[in-house]
Amino acid sequence: MRKIIVLSFITLDGVMQAPGGPEEDTSSSFKYGGWVSPYFDEVADKVMEKQLKPADLLLGRKTFEIFEGYWPQHSANWPGINEVTKYVVSGTRETSDWENTIFLRNLTDIEKLKNGSGTDIQVHGSGELIQLLLKNDLVDELWLKIHPITLGNGKKLFAKG
Known part of the structure; x- marks a missing residue:
């Protein structure tokens, strides 16, 4: 059985939306994209490397789609990103030119993946997918990088309960 590990940047008030840049995810008129950049330093770089x-x-x-548009051309910053298998949960897409990409359709496909053999599986971003995984008890570990900022609104890692 494989471990599913969620890695997420998160604010003190639980926002995970668009940590990387202003254009990353502007849905629901989100205007605070790129909030993680001021907090990156040598320590953060070493944590990310691990x-x-x-x-x-x-x-x-x-x-x-964000990863697909960026990482193939910047793989020196994430060695191995092009070689690992990328499993994508989608009801609309079926193909990609990015090597080693496999599309999954539903929860059953995810459960089969988890119950198979292989390396750990990391989840980055993917807020809706994380909610599905948490709801169905499929997350083994949460690796949260909590940043000392509150944004007041935005997509949250943990849904209201």
Whole structure:
């Protein structure tokens, strides 16, 4: 059985939306994209290096499309990103030119993946997918990088309960 590990940047008030840049996810008129950049330093870089060990990726379609548009050309910053298997949960996409990409359709496909053999599986971004995984008790570990900022609104890692 494989471990599913969720890695997420998160604010003190639980926002996970668009940590990387202003254009990353502007849905619901979100205007605070790129909030993680002021907090990156040598320590953060070393933590990220340890966390970005070779592992297969499980991504929602929206996050995959962000990754697909960026990482193939910047793979020196994430060694192995092109070689690992990228599993993408999508009801609309079926193909990608990015090597080693496999599309999954539903929860049953995710459960089969988890119950198979292989490396750990990392989930990055993918807020809706994370909610599905948490609801169905499929997350083994949460690696949260909590940043000392509150944004007041935005997509949250933990749904209201």
